[in-house]
Amino acid sequence: MSVVLVGISHHQAPVELRERAALDPERAGELARTLAGERGEAVCLSTCNRTELYLAEESADEAERKAEAALLALEEELGPSLYRLRDEAAALHLFRVAAGLDSMVPGEGEILGQVRGAHDLGATGPILDRLFRDALHAGKKARTETAIGESPASVSSAAAALAEQVFGDLNGRPVLVIGAGEAGELAIKSLRARGAVIAFVANRTRDRAEELTRAYGGDALSLEDVARSLEYVDVVLSSTASPDWTLTRGDVQGTLQARRGRPLFLIDLAVPRDLDPTINELEGCYLYDIDDLQAVVAETLAGRRREAERAETIVAGEAERFREWQASLDVVPAIASLRAHAEEIREAELDRAKLSGAERRAAESVTAAVLNKLLHLPTIRMKQAAAAADGVIYADAVRHLFGLEDER
Amino acid sequence: LAEFLFWPALLAYGEAAFAYYGEARHPGRSGGAATWGVRIGWLVQTALLGVQAARADGFPWSTWAGSLNLFVWFVVGAYLIWGCRPRYRLLGLAVLPLAVVLFALARAGGGTDTTAQGQYSNLFLVLHVGLVLAAFAGFTLAAGLSVLYLWQERRLKRHERTILSVRAPALEKLDHVAARTIAFALPALTLGIAVGIVRLEDRGGGYDALMAVTALTWAVYAGYLALRHFAGWRGRRAAYLVLAGFALVVIVRLALPVTHFA
Numbered sequence: 001m002s003v004v005l006v007g008i009s010h011h012q013a014p015v016e017l018r019e020r021a022a023l024d025p026e027r028a029g030e031l032a033r034t035l036a037g038e039r040g041e042a043v044c045l046s047t048c049n050r051t052e053l054y055l056a057e058e059s060a061d062e063a064e065r066k067a068e069a070a071l072l073a074l075e076e077e078l079g080p081s082l083y084r085l086r087d088e089a090a091a092l093h094l095f096r097v098a099a100g101l102d103s104m105v106p107g108e109g110e111i112l113g114q115v116r117g118a119h120d121l122g123a124t125g126p127i128l129d130r131l132f133r134d135a136l137h138a139g140k141k142a143r144t145e146t147a148i149g150e151s152p153a154s155v156s157s158a159a160a161a162l163a164e165q166v167f168g169d170l171n172g173r174p175v176l177v178i179g180a181g182e183a184g185e186l187a188i189k190s191l192r193a194r195g196a197v198i199a200f201v202a203n204r205t206r207d208r209a210e211e212l213t214r215a216y217g218g219d220a221l222s223l224e225d226v227a228r229s230l231e232y233v234d235v236v237l238s239s240t241a242s243p244d245w246t247l248t249r250g251d252v253q254g255t256l257q258a259r260r261g262r263p264l265f266l267i268d269l270a271v272p273r274d275l276d277p278t279i280n281e282l283e284g285c286y287l288y289d290i291d292d293l294q295a296v297v298a299e300t301l302a303g304r305r306r307e308a309e310r311a312e313t314i315v316a317g318e319a320e321r322f323r324e325w326q327a328s329l330d331v332v333p334a335i336a337s338l339r340a341h342a343e344e345i346r347e348a349e350l351d352r353a354k355l356s357g358a359e360r361r362a363a364e365s366v367t368a369a370v371l372n373k374l375l376h377l378p379t380i381r382m383k384q385a386a387a388a389a390d391g392v393i394y395a396d397a398v399r400h401l402f403g404l405e406d407e408r
Numbered sequence: 409l410a411e412f413l414f415w416p417a418l419l420a421y422g423e424a425a426f427a428y429y430g431e432a433r434h435p436g437r438s439g440g441a442a443t444w445g446v447r448i449g450w451l452v453q454t455a456l457l458g459v460q461a462a463r464a465d466g467f468p469w470s471t472w473a474g475s476l477n478l479f480v481w482f483v484v485g486a487y488l489i490w491g492c493r494p495r496y497r498l499l500g501l502a503v504l505p506l507a508v509v510l511f512a513l514a515r516a517g518g519g520t521d522t523t524a525q526g527q528y529s530n531l532f533l534v535l536h537v538g539l540v541l542a543a544f545a546g547f548t549l550a551a552g553l554s555v556l557y558l559w560q561e562r563r564l565k566r567h568e569r570t571i572l573s574v575r576a577p578a579l580e581k582l583d584h585v586a587a588r589t590i591a592f593a594l595p596a597l598t599l600g601i602a603v604g605i606v607r608l609e610d611r612g613g614g615y616d617a618l619m620a621v622t623a624l625t626w627a628v629y630a631g632y633l634a635l636r637h638f639a640g641w642r643g644r645r646a647a648y649l650v651l652a653g654f655a656l657v658v659i660v661r662l663a664l665p666v667t668h669f670a
Contacts, residue, residue, distance in 0.1 A: 161572055165564060168578035260640025263579060280565065284643050292567040299569040 001127050001329070002060035005090035006067035006082055007045075007052030010104055013081040015291045019272040020075040021051040029121030035066055036123030043122030043132060045094075047114045048271045048290055049103060054094065056127035060086055087326065091131055092319040098139030099315050100148065104294035105155070106304040107148030107311070112139045131322065138318035142311035148304055156186035158297040159267045159288065160194050163235050166265045166286055171195030176233040178202045178226055178247070179240030180212050184269055187237050188216055200229045204240065227251035231258040236266040238274040246274040252282055259284070267293070327386040334395035335379050337404040342371050410463075413456040414520045418511055420449030421484070425504040432501050432574075439497045446491060446504065450484045453511075456520060457481055463522035467533035473517025475537055479661065480511045482545030487552075490585065495577045498559075502552040532607055539600030540622070544657050546593025547629065551654035553586040554647035561644060583642055586650055587633070594629050601626060621660050628653040 008021055023031065028044035031053075035042035040063070041056040053070060057063040064084055071078055085093050093102070098115045100107040119132035142148060160170070167173055173196045177188060180203060188198065198218040202225065203209035209220035221229060223246060230236070230252060238246055252264065266287040268275040273289050280287040288296075346367050355363055378398070385394040398404065424445030430438040457478065460468040469478040487503045490496045514520055560576040577585075601622065608615075632649045635641040641649070 158572065162564075164578060165560070165571060165576075166579050168581045261642030261646075263643065283645070286564050288567060295567065295569045296572055300572045 001056050001058060002063065003087050003090045003127060003131060003326070004055045004057070004060050004063040004067060005052060005085040005093060006055075006064060006071060007050055008071070008078055008081045008083070009050035009052070009102065010291070010294070011102075012083065013078070015271060015273065015289060017075065017078060017081060018048070018051065021071060021078055022046055022048065022271055023051060023074075025117055025121055028118065031070060032118075032122040035070055041123060041125040041128040043118050043124060043128050045097070045115060045118040047111065049111075049294075050097070052097075054090065054122075054128060054131070056125065056131075088319065088323045091134075091322045091326070092316065094131060094135045095138040095315045095319045095322075096312075098135040099142035099311055100139070101142070101308055101311055101315060104298045106298075106301055106308045107143065107146075108154065109143075112136065112143075115139065127326070130325065134318060134322045134325075138315050141318065142314050145314055146307045146310045148307040148311045154186065154190075155269065155290065155293045155297060156190040158293050158300070159187050159237070159269075160190035160196075162286075162288060162293070162296065163191065163196070163265045163267075164194065166263050167234060169195065170235075172197055173235060174199035174233040175218075175235040175237060176200045176202070176226070176229055177212065177216075177218070178223070178236065178238040178274065179204070179242070179270065180208065184237060184239030187239070187267060187269060191235065191237070192216065196235060199233050200226075202226045202229075202246075204242070227254065230255040230264070234262065234264065236264065236275075237269070238267065239269040240274050241270070242274060243272055245276045247279065248276045249278045249282065252279050252285060256282065256284070269293075324383075324386075328383045329386075331382045331386045331395045334398050334404065335382055338378070338398055338402055339375060341402055341404060342375060346371055409459050410456055410520060410522045413452055413459060414515055417449045417452040417456060418508065418515075420445045420452060421504055421508045421511060424449060424500065425508055428497060428500040428504055431497055439494060442497060442500055442504075443492050446484060446488060446500065450481070450488060453477075453481050453484070460520070460522050467537070468522070469519070469537060470533050471517070471519060473514050473519025475519070475541060476510055476517065476661070477514035477519040478537070479541045479545060480507050480514065482542050483507060483510075483548050486545050486549045486589070496556075498574075498576055499552050499556050502555055503549070506548070532603065535603045536600055536607070539596045539603065543593040543597030543600060544661060546589050546596065547625075547650075547654055547657045550586040550589040550593070550650050551657075553582050553589065554650040554654075557582040557586065557647045558644065561647075579643070583646065586647070587636055590629055590632060590650065594626070594633060597622075597626055597629070618660055621656055625653055625656040625660060628656060 008018060010018065013021075023044065023046040025046075028046045032042040032044040035044075035053065035055060043054045045052045045054070051071065051074070053067040055063040055067055064086075068082065068084075071082060094115070096102045098112055100109070100111050103111055115132065116136055119129075119136070122128065122132070124132065163170055163173070170191065171194075175188075175191055175196050175198050177184065177198055177200070180188075180201070192198065198213075198216040200221050201209045201212045201216070201218050202221040202223050203212070204223060206220060206222060209222075213220045226247060230247075236247070240246055247266075261284060263284045263286065266275055266279060266285065268287065268289040271290055275287055275289070277287065277289065279285050350360065350363055350367065353363065382394050382398065424442045427438040427442030427445055431442055469475050483503065484507050487499065491500050491503070556576060557579060560582065561579055563571050564579070576582075604619070628649065632641070632646065632653065635649070636646060
């Protein structure tokens with residue numbers, strides 16, 4: 001069985017492309033099940049930074065073709081941005097992803113939960129189940145054994161820090177919140193921690209908006225009233241799941257005169273984006289989308305990068321262990337056949353000896369111990385040989401020497 | 409003694425200018441050395457001005473070069489009010505090289521020696537030259553703040569990745585401090601001009617190009633404050649207007665002085 005990965009990420013694909021290939025967890029799980037079919041394995045990992053398909057099949061070429069076709073069906077322009085990895089390289093990539101080493105913010109914590117979610121919703125079998133469990137283990141280990149996740153660097157805190165670059169002290173600054181995704185709530189907390197005040201909360205459903213005003217203060221608004229509230233706020237934070245702009249250039253331009261030159265800082269955490277990017281061209285308006293924020297955060301994380309070098313070593317070690325396990329799968333049938341063959345001979349010889357009950361029990365114990373001791377070293381050596389890439393040769397030799405060919 | 413004081417002051421300003429350059433390239437490394445360079449240089453220049461005042465017959469900075477010496481002292485002094493703060497250190501990159509060049513020019517023109525002979529009454533010169541130069545120093549500082557504003561604003565607009573690594577003062581703070589500096593400098597210029605006009609009316613004499621450009625400078629900065637207050641001009645437009653005013657200050661200080669001092 002080969003492991004195949006085909007995907008796009010923030011490294012090659014801008015947000016305009018990624019947002020077209022982004023899948024919610026339900027659709028990602030559905031796609032994984034479709035790709036896996038009856039006998040294969042598949043997992044779809046879709047976050048704001050990446051959409052990746054992991055497949056485990058006998059034919060790597062066929063798996064790669066299926067995964068490519070599935071991604072191109074989401075967005076045909078993805079072609080040049082796709083990357084394809086197999087076996088060891090695919091495993092190392094996933095381990096790095098789980099450890100946050102492939103994220104824009106090294107060591108960011110959200111990805112571990114996203115990998116776990118993709119694993120839970122995927123169509124996994126022995127290969128991908130082991131791969132994802134090992135990846136989660138590697139991700140946790142990298143975080144506990146290094147300080148990669150300790151420094152307070154995140155998109156939400158970067159958004160608040162950038163607002164301070166515009167206004168200085170955020171104490172008392174009124175904030176308009178549009179929508180309330182998980183990332184949005186983190187940003188609200190970061191802004192409030194710096195003294196900003198939630199003035200308005202707008203949401204598609206009024207109930208949800210009122211729920212948030214109870215938690216964070218401010219007045220609930222409908223999405224239609226958002227533009228009218230711009231005159232009274234300094235920071236706009238948007239994170240809806242809307243496919244359309246929640247604020248257009250015209251909406252903002254219409255309030256500039258009333259704002260009398262006061263700057264407006266806009267944070268767009270949504271994918272697809274909520275705020276018309278041309279708003280950034282307006283005087284006194286500073287719009288940062290998820291890509292911009294992540295780029296800024298990535299730059300500030302020199303300390304995390306130093307830790308990332310240590311985390312890379314840990315992840316590489318874990319990936320090597322997975323590779324050894326995967327390689328050992330080549331010799332497992334031969335080992336199982338050898339043991340079954342030996343056990344069969346042992347049982348047959350014991351039957352022929354016609355021993356009493358007590359004698360039989362004693363003989364079984366002794367012969368089982370002899371058998372285990374005899375087969376222990378060959379088993380270990382075959383697994384080691386498998387890890388060193390010539391396991392198949394050893395397995396064939398064992399089958400030939402012990403006459404196991406028919407049992408393949 | 410004046411000679412003895414000039415060179416350490418110039419050296420300290422020069423060291424500060426280099427240290428600010430180093431600070432801009434590698435934040436956190438040489439900012440402290442830069443600030444101490446400015447402080448020491450300014451204190452030594454203060455001593456130089458004191459020696460000049462003690463030894464001169466009359467107001468020692470009435471010449472073009474002498475007034476340049478005093479102007480540098482005002483500019484660096486005004487800068488020190490904010491420049492010691494880490495976030496404003498980038499402003500030093502604009503102010504200190506300018507101070508070094510102007511200070512050297514002042515010396516080349518004889519503005520740092522102790523042989524100056526005053527042609528006018530001390531009180532008139534102290535009020536007229538002192539107030540006008542203090543105002544121009546304020547405008548220079550405001551221009552530096554505006555340059556810093558435009559640079560920082562451009563970085564924010566372009567979403568530069570280093571925006572949180574190389575920290576500058578907040579945009580609103582820069583805008584506010586520039587406006588406040590001009591709000592202090594403009595009354596000083598108004599008084600300085602008024603003193604000059606009173607003397608002109610009293611003693612007679614003609615108007616010259618420098619006076620005309622100075623009046624225009626006053627109008628630009630007055631317009632800046634009026635537009636800011638009544639039309640809500642802030643940010644980039646306001647910063648450009650401050651720089652337009654500063655261009656006139658440069659013309660007054662460097663291009664036209666001979667006619668006026670003659």
